Amino acid sequence: MLLSLVKFQRFKRIVVDGIRTNYKVTTHPIRKFSKSSTAMDAKYERQPNVLRKKLSNVVPGSVNLQVLGAGANGSPSAVYLFTDQSRYLFNCGEGTQRLAYEHKTRLSRLEQIFMTRNTWTSVGGLPGLALTIQDAGVRQLGVHGPPHLDTMLQSMRRFVMLKNLQMQNIDATTSQHFEDSILSVQSVVLRSEKQPEQSVISYICKLKPRPGALNLVKCVEHGVPPGPLLGQLKNGQDVELPGGKVVRSVDVTEPGETALSFVFIDVPSVDYLSALQAQAKEYKQLADSELTEVALVVHFSPAAMTEHADYRQFMAENFSQCTEHIYLNSPSNSFSGYAATHRIQYQLHQLAPLVFPLLAESLELQHNCPLKKTKLEEEEAKEELTGEESKKREQPKKDDQKQSLNQGVVPMTSFHLRPKKGLDRTLESKLTPEEYIKETHAVPGVTELLAKLKCDTKLSQESELATEGRSNYPRIIFLGTGSCIPNKTRNVSSILIQTAKEAFVLLDCGEGTHGQIVRLYGNERAKEIMLQLQAIYVSHLHADHHIGLIALLTERQQLAPEAPLLLLAPRQIEPWLQFYNRQIESIADSYTLVANGELLENPLRGEGVERLGIDSIGTCLVRHCPHAFGISLTLQAEHEGEPIKITYSGDTMPCEDLVELGRNSTVLIHEATMEDDLVEEARIKTHSTISQAIQQGRDMQAKHTILTHFSQRYAKCPRLPSNEDMQHVAIAFDNMQVTVDDLKEYEKLYPALMAMFAEYTEELEQRAVKRELKQERKRKLAQT
Incomplete structure (x- = not known):
């Protein structure tokens, strides 16, 4: 022995x-x-089924809950639960995949998504996320939630092509229990008192004890x-x-740990309060059980509900004082989490404050106190304390943690369930403007170029005097300048045009467009803009150009239910909108659809557009996908005695019909997805290179050309041709705003701009050299 x-x-x-x-x-x-799972062998990433089989009976030693979106300033409310083996997502509003990309949250091992509602606030990010995880190698995904999620996904098939991803839709009102080797999830159905056919789902999750x-x-x-x-x-x-x-x-073995439980609750309105109260016994039994401990309640409920007296009373009566609460959608949640957007905006702001204004979100955050961080571990010396002294010190720690929660949460706020350490703020997303500005001036030569720029152009002046004598309208605001999927610095396509003092038109509306407006202008000004938004144009039905439409329509309808928007879009969008209106929530009264094809022979004129400060709107078919259009707006405003004409290409290869439509434009906004060396790839994907876009502007004799819709490989700045080719040409960035007068001076920004991004553009050059060497080797092999 x-x-x-x-x-x-x-x-x-x-x-x-x-x-x-x-x-x-x-x-x-x-x-x-x-x-740990962060160092998994690469082959198990490529073969997820092998990994799943290996770990199917292993109880994870690490279980963490991470706030991806806290519902602040146009960001979604989404929570990511990750263990050593698996990943679970709770709700997936617009912008979820962008936040995941920003904070390096790995979606390649996501297996289950749990939705509390089937409305756009909870599921709006699912189309984009599905495309992203499909590219990451995910082959199966379970989607749990209220009825109609399956038919919603089917309706999306027209513009969300899932060839390799199988999505299993589980109606949580009929199949109320999910279980795997890590946790069990019980669905709690809450039905509206006034409309019983409408339901939301709360979830009770129990970890398998270790x-x-x-x-x-x-x-x-x-x-x-x-x-x-x-x-x-x-x-x-x-x-x-x-x-x-x-x-x-x-x-x-020694006795195992007490099983931990955590709860997600969503009560959209007072119509669901009685249903919640009817579930009191179930929650009370969970809290009183000796077999489990309720560590955390995550609230997806809107702020109006979490502050309701009956809601608060329910929480106090059915959960112990030891249970922590995280309130998403709380007014205390002050930061959206898109830190990279603020970083590049602060840097560009050094170039031209008028063209690159600071986001209202950052200005508001400067007036708030920084969020307090919670200390998770006690020092070893504290173990020497007597039991009574330890209790006295432990109580302030718990009080600090609860106070920290009351201050709000932001993306990357975490809650450690195993080991049970509780709230963790150490990795929270935050803004550091001083650091961003310091980075800009640390680049050799930039400080001197910025000083010279201030002498050469009014765009670098922050005073109101810089705007004197300049026409204010139209003002072109770029909300999204990237293609396909969003990245940290470029959201997908959307351009807001202020055509008159109180009139706005939107050209395309990719995922997260409404959130971009909120963060740029602030909540109050964003509401004014939504009220003044008169028309939305959708160029074609690829997801990155119209997934943000539902959020815009619902927001507009809440603010002005009696004033429908003019929606110019391909007729083929109608079945999707009708489905959403019929099965999910009413939006039919929020828009009047005019098919783009109807404007091919008869441009839109008259009273319908005059109130927008526009004389006429014309379209043409472009060379991209079926039912893809370009648009031309002739405004009532004039510049140097001539009517202002703005032409937008949508997505297209070089197109003669677009040249004719935009003949003598004041401004051409043209997609420039690829750099010039990738002309063949651009042709295959029916896009334009940068030089092709510039040539389109010259062919139509446009006074100014703005390039946008860059491939996401150009997160900061695309690889540009020579300076001579860039005369009267501007490149767009997210949150950039320009007038026609501003465009006259834009090319003066290039020396400082290129110096600012010198390291990044050098990387692009090195990539191009490697690509050319690879192509040369292929050509030689082909010859032999």
Whole structure:
């Protein structure tokens, strides 16, 4: 017996995916997972089914809940739950995938999404997210939620092409229980008192308890040999020894941990309060159970509900004081989390404050106190305290944590469920303007170029005098300048045009457009703009050009229910809008649809557009996908004695019809997806290169050309042709705003702009050289 114990002591203690194991097993394949999930072998990323099989019976040692979006300033409310093995997402509003990209949240192992509602606030980010995770290699995804999620996804198939991703839709009102090796999720259905057919889902989640530590002596007493059987016993599995004896895990392990539970609650309005109160017994039993501890409640409910007296009373009566609460959509949640957007805006602001104004969100945050960070671990010295002293010190810690929650949460606020450390603010997203400005001036030569720029152009002046004598309208505001999917600095396509003092028109509206307006202008001014928004134009039905439409229509309808928007779009968008209106929520009264095709022969004129400060709106078919259009707006405003004409290409290859439509334009806004070396790739994808876009402007004799819709490989600045080719040409950035007068001086910004992004543009040049060498090798191989 003693000899066996000595042998056991020689086995080294290792960690398998965060799960402490007492012995080193030299022959068992579980050894491959001897580090945390962030260091998983690459082949298991490529073969998720292999990984899933390996870990199917392993209880994770690390379980963390992370706020992806806190519902602040146009950001979504979304929570990411990740363990050593699996990932789960709760709600997926517009902008979720962009926040995940920004904060390096890996979506490639996402397996289940749980929706509390089927309305756009909860599911608006699902189309874009599905396309992203499909490209990341995800092949199966479970989507749980209220009825009609499956038909909504089917309706999206027209513009969301999922060739490799299988989405299993689970109606949580009929299938109310989900369970895997990590947790169980119970759906709690809440139905509207006034409209019982409408339902929302809350979720009760219970972690599988982690088995206790393996007891060496008991293992030896039961005759368990060193090897893989030890790992199975450690993970809570009973094993059979070679002689036929069965050893139960509970007989050779210490008592396991208390199972933790956490709850997601969504009560959209007072119509659902009675349904919530009817579930009081279930929540009370959960809180009082000795088998589990309710560690956290996450509230998706809007602020108006979380502050309601009956709602607060329900929480106080059915959850203990030890339960923490995270309130998404709270007024205390002050930051959207899009820090990279602010970084580049502060840098560009040094160039031209008039063209690159600071976002209202950052100005508002400067007046708020920084969020307090919570200390998660006590020093070793505190262990020496007596029990009474420890209790006295522990109480202020809990009070600090609750006070910290009351101050609001932001993206990357985390809650550690296992090990149970509670709230963690150390990785929270935050703004550091001083650092952004310092970075700009640290680049050699930039400070001198900025000083020269202030002498050369009024665009670099911040005073009101800089705007004297300049026409204010039309004002062109770029809300999204990237293609396909959003990245940290470029959202997908959307251009806001202020055609008159109290009139706005929107050209395309990719995912997150409304949020971009809120962050740029602030909540109050954004509401004014939404009231003054008169028309939305959709160039074609690719998702990156119109997924933001539903959010805009619902917001506009809430603010001005009696004033429908003019919607100019391909007729083929109608089935999608009608489905959403019929099955999800009413939007039919929020718009009047005029099909783009109807304007091919008969441009829109008269009273319908005069109130927008526009004389006529014309369209043409362009060379991209079926039912893709370009548009031309002739405004009532004049510049240098001539009517102002703005032409927008949508997505297209070089197109003669667009040249004719935009003949003699004041401003051409043209897509420039690819750099010039990628002309063949641009042709295959039916897009334009930068030089092709510039040539389109010259062919139509446009006075100014603005390039936009850059491939996301050009996150900061595209690879541009020579300076001579860039005369009267501007490149667009998100949150850039220009007038016709501003465009006259834009090219003066290029020396400082190129110096500011010198390191980045050098990387682009190196990529181009490597690409050319690769192509040269292919050509030589083809010749031989």
